[in-house]
Amino acid sequence: MTDLRETIIDWARQGRLRPEDLRRALLLEGALPSVADWRRFLERLLLWLGTMGIASGVIFFLAYNWEKLGRFAKLGLVEVLVVAALVFVGRLGLERPAGTAALLASAMLVGALLALIGQTYQTGADTFELFTVWAFAILPWVVIGRFPVLWLGWLALVNLAVTLYLQTFPGLFGLLFDAEQMLWVLLGVNTVALAAWEGAAAAGVVWLRERWATRLLATTAGTVATVLAVFAVIDEASGWALLAWLIWLVVAYAVYRHRLRDLYVLAGGVLSLIVVLTTFLGKHLIDFDEAGGFLLIGLVVIGLSAAGGWWLRRIAVEETV
């Protein structure tokens, strides 16, 4: 897992490379940006900051609900901006970063437009309907965009829509607690999204092979699974939650240890294990013997995390040999 940058810096630390030559060596090996890299970086930074600034500025403006500007003027403004963004996408194409940025801006503006329609015509729609319609409305763009950020934004919308829906209609699954029911659904949505993403990436969809995106999804799904397990331990959720968490951990271990080899997810698994076990010990030991319980739990947490760190380091070393 040691990358080139760390290796070269370590050679300099050992005195095998003169300090004044360190930057040259890093540059030569591509570990520092070249002039061409800087140009690309600056262009993209200015592009994304500029686009996000304008799109969020428009959303902030609509949220302010300025009375001096009539409803139709506001609707017209957003519609013109959505069309303008789409014209940019058409002219620039999706291969160029500016085209992708315009597509993202238009997806954001569609949400603003839908919110404005709801505000203007007092449709009586619930908030979850706004996010659901928004997610459906931009789905074609997300599909043609072939851009991980857009997909993640879309998944965030789906998560929001589901959460708000279950807040509005909590009785969907009858007997379950409200929070537990929401967590089960979110676990399902995010685990399916993660599996689909990894599956598509493995099947050859190159633009989906961004590890940071799958890590974000794994973090979300893993966190929900852990919270469910903690709820089960403190008797706020059914025992099935504990089983689901265990299955999630075992499958994640099998996939990320042996097939995809991603230490990040394994580290998350170790932390999840520590949190659930600490909760379990806390529940059963502290009533029994307060001081001894605290000491034992503290030592178990330290021991487990150290063992986890040692195990993860060993896997990292395997990959450098």
Added chain:
Amino acid sequence: MSAAQRQAAWARLTAAGLVEGDEPAAQVPGPPWFVRVMLGFAGWIGALFLLAFGGVLFSSLFDKTLLALLIGSILCGAAILLFRLRGDNDFVAQFGFALSLAGQALLVVGLGNLFDTWTSAIALAAAVVEAALFFLAPSFLHRVWTAGAAAAAVVFALASWHVSFLAPGLLTAAFAWVWLRELEDPRHGELWRAGGYGLTLAAVGTVFLLDFVVDMAFLHPARDGGTGVALAILRDYAGAAVSGVALIYVVVRLLGREGVPLASGAGRAALAGAAVLALASLAAPGLAPAVAILVLGYANGNRVLTGLGVLVLLGYLSYYYYSLETTLLLKSALLVAVGSALLGVRLALHRWWLHA
């Protein structure tokens, strides 16, 4: 990175005349950043339980100033010893980390008892303790923590002097200086990196939590002076101006490092972009620190820092929506103006580069 890739890199550097002799033996790699975050988080949980254990057994510990200071020092001293003697052992390192955190908490409790309501004295003494631990305990994770904790203590001191608004800017200047030094002094690279991360995280904390710090610092306002009118006027802009200047300093230093003349097209475009963001920071103070993190991360080839910069930028945009500094109408005007200006700079950059 595989052994073959390492070998090839050494061969290329030898051919370029930058290194000579045999390739150094591969070192056992340090854990990746996310393993460190996991260890840090678990160390925190462990320390809380150890503290609770001490609290139950010796409940009077937290009331007796000298005892708290003494036991806190012993715990920190023991942690330093553990790091120095067996810091390479994972269990010892993790135990030392938790022990030190518990010790630091006791020291802060003791200092709180000692100085009572004198917030600035408590904060400065805590900063000195953290700085000493930073240098004495040779552990990367512990150093990131102590650097951040020392910086946070200084922020509390600034808050007690009614100048907390300077904190994000001063911390931005501090982490920028450290990251710009990182590659110049590889022998002490770990110190620079740990310090850089600690200061950066503290700066991020001030961007989002400054009001909370101010409230905490004024729990006991009796010994601290009142606020002046001049300071009240300064407060809105001086802090953000320091952040903006820090961002421009970063860009000027990086242009110098890359050998790009300030008057060249690329130099002017970079400076214009920085100036737009520095100006915008007067109304949205978190912009300059976030962009400084992003740019420094990219400049040093540090993907973790670059990623943190992106996260802080996105987080700040959401935070800005809910912050109560000004109306949404003004915020939207600012965002649209800044966005348009940055796209304008991008066009200019394109043109200048084509001419170059």
